[in-house]
Amino acid sequence: APSNTLPHLLPLCLCAHSLILCQWQFLNACQGFVNHSIPIYKRSPDMTKSLMTKSEQLLRIDDHDFTMRPAFGGPPIPVGVDVQVESLDTISEVDMDFTMTLYLRHYWKDERLSFPSTNNQSMTFDSRLVKKIWVPDMFFVHSKRSFIHDTTTDNVMLRVYPDGNVLYSLRVTVTAMCNMDLSRFPLDTQTCSLEIESYAYTDDDLMLYWKKGNESLNTDDRISLSQFLIQKFHTTTKLAFYSSTGWYNRLYIHFTLRRHIFFFLLQTYFPATLMVMLSWVSFWIDRRAVPARVPLGITTVLTMSTIITGVNASMPRVSYIKAVDIYLWVSFVFVFLSVIEYAAVNYLSTVQERKERKLRERLPCTCGIGNPDEIMIDPQITGYGSMDPNTTGHYGMPENGGRQERMLAQVALSDPQLTGHVKARGYVNIWIDTHAIDKYSRVVFPGAYILFNIIYWSIYS
Numbered sequence: 001a002p003s004n005t006l007p008h009l010l011p012l013c014l015c016a017h018s019l020i021l022c023q024w025q026f027l028n029a030c031q032g033f034v035n036h037s038i039p040i041y042k043r044s045p046d047m048t049k050s051l052m053t054k055s056e057q058l059l060r061i062d063d064h065d066f067t068m069r070p071a072f073g074g075p076p077i078p079v080g081v082d083v084q085v086e087s088l089d090t091i092s093e094v095d096m097d098f099t100m101t102l103y104l105r106h107y108w109k110d111e112r113l114s115f116p117s118t119n120n121q122s123m124t125f126d127s128r129l130v131k132k133i134w135v136p137d138m139f140f141v142h143s144k145r146s147f148i149h150d151t152t153t154d155n156v157m158l159r160v161y162p163d164g165n166v167l168y169s170l171r172v173t174v175t176a177m178c179n180m181d182l183s184r185f186p187l188d189t190q191t192c193s194l195e196i197e198s199y200a201y202t203d204d205d206l207m208l209y210w211k212k213g214n215e216s217l218n219t220d221d222r223i224s225l226s227q228f229l230i231q232k233f234h235t236t237t238k239l240a241f242y243s244s245t246g247w248y249n250r251l252y253i254h255f256t257l258r259r260h261i262f263f264f265l266l267q268t269y270f271p272a273t274l275m276v277m278l279s280w281v282s283f284w285i286d287r288r289a290v291p292a293r294v295p296l297g298i299t300t301v302l303t304m305s306t307i308i309t310g311v312n313a314s315m316p317r318v319s320y321i322k323a324v325d326i327y328l329w330v331s332f333v334f335v336f337l338s339v340i341e342y343a344a345v346n347y348l349s350t351v352q353e354r355k356e357r358k359l360r361e362r363l364p365c366t367c368g369i370g371n372p373d374e375i376m377i378d379p380q381i382t383g384y385g386s387m388d389p390n391t392t393g394h395y396g397m398p399e400n401g402g403r404q405e406r407m408l409a410q411v412a413l414s415d416p417q418l419t420g421h422v423k424a425r426g427y428v429n430i431w432i433d434t435h436a437i438d439k440y441s442r443v444v445f446p447g448a449y450i451l452f453n454i455i456y457w458s459i460y461s
Contacts, residue, residue, distance in 0.1 A: 058115050058123075059160065066134045069205060070110040076204055079136050080107035080211030081196065081251055084218040086171075091190075091228060091257065093182065094316050097144055098192050099175045106136050106168040107211055114164035127156040135168050136206065141195035141240075141250065146174035182315070185322045186264040187460040189231075194253040197240060201248075208249035210235050217253060228257040268324060272307055272331040275300045276449060279338035283442045287345050287435065297339035304332045323460050330456075334449055338441075345437050 070077050082105050089099040113133065115123075135158075140146055148170055149155040155171035178192035198206050210216040217235050224230070236252040279300040282293045308328045315322070 059113050060115075061132055064112040066112070066132065069134055069201065070108070070112065076201075076207040077108055078207045078209065079198075080209055080216075081105065081138075082107075082211045082216035082218070083253060084220075085223065085233070085253075086220060088223050088225060088230070088255070089173075091178070091192075091225060093180060093185075094314070096178055096180050096316065097175055098178050099173065100194060101171070101173045102194075104138070104170055104172055104196075106138070107165070108136065108168075109163070109165050110134065111164040113160050113166060115160075115162055117162035120162055122159050122161045125158040125160070127154040127158075130156055130158050130168070133158075136208075137199045137201065138196055139199045140174050140176055141197050142177040144175045144177065146172060148172055182318055182322050183320055184460055185315070185324055186259050186261060186268075187323055189256060189258045190228075191254060191256045193255075196251040196253075197248050202246040203239065203249050204246070206249070208251055209237060210251060225257070227260055227263065229260060231256040231258055264324070268307065268311055269327065272304065272328055275303050275307070276331050276334045279335045280442070280445055282338060282342055283438045283445070287342075287349055287438065290346070293342050297335075297342060300335045301332070301339060304328070304335050308332065327456060330452055334445065338445065341437060341441050341445075345435075348437070 084103040084105075086101045086103060089101065091098050110133070149172075157167075157169045159167040159169075161167075174194065176192075176194055178190070180188075180190050180192075182188060196208070198208060214235055217233055219233055233253065233255045236254065238250050238252065240248045240250040242248070279297060282296050285293050285296075287293075308325075311324055311328065
């Protein structure tokens, strides 16, 4: 450029430089305003994780291998157990099991969890820490279903003491098998057991024991069952052997139950007894009242069948006879025999009437004979001995309850085998005592049934 233009360009360059400098300062000022006026939010730390991290650091969780039991390679670790039974929910005879809710507590010492403390105060944790340390692997032998309660959170508690002692508690509901002997049902007493055992550790690695003996088992005084009376709870310890793995310590909770009989007295025994007594009413009904006696017998038989079916419907199909089966079937036999008794009475009455009809046909009656003399009739011909007409002047029922019939007849019988011809005339008394079976049944049936009840209740009570 020409030299004379330099003085004119110099102010322009200075202005451009100043403008660029002003823009740069303006941008810096705007950025500083933004940084000071708009706060930048950062994610707050998870206090739970921080607290857990501090606890894990205090217990030195990462410094040890908790997949191994405490004192691995040394003597077996003792694990004490105590149980508090919260409720005994159901007892099922059909499924032969029971359901129980309990608090299961374990006690052991793990020096890996010891921590320094100035006041010897323990620390309590929930189920999150349980998954990171070693705990005994208890299970319920012969259990069908079991679960740990999880409302509102998992009902699991872990308490660690500074010296390494650990308390592990959980709330469990378990349904376990109970082998019942129903041969005395419903007058029976059942003993069921809940068995606790380590699944993986034999007695060389884990020694399971009741912490305070029989006092290790506590029960709620309000526990009650509708059909049973809880007599007692007690504990035992035994060794269980498995051929493929070895010997294991097993803890037993035994409880004895006695069944309430009053329900079965009202629903089974009293109705069966009343049906038997109702069948005896037919012994006092006239044998000729067939529409009265036959329906009564059939009704009692069908009612007993219904009672037996109802009882067996709520019971398991066992292959032996129960006490209630003996009572019901004996009662059924008594009811059935009352029907057979009337059949025998009716049959014998029919046979007697036929004999009477044949006798009347052989003794033609000639009416109008008054004051006949005493007659003699050969017993070999008529089956009747000598009779006095003065003693046969009454009709109807005699004092012994038999049926008396009198026929006025003129007897004219002949037998070619006899040497002479026998003729007689007079009154012939024919006694038909078809009520004898009913009379004996009125005494024999009640007496036999009372004797059966005395023997039955003396054996099973």
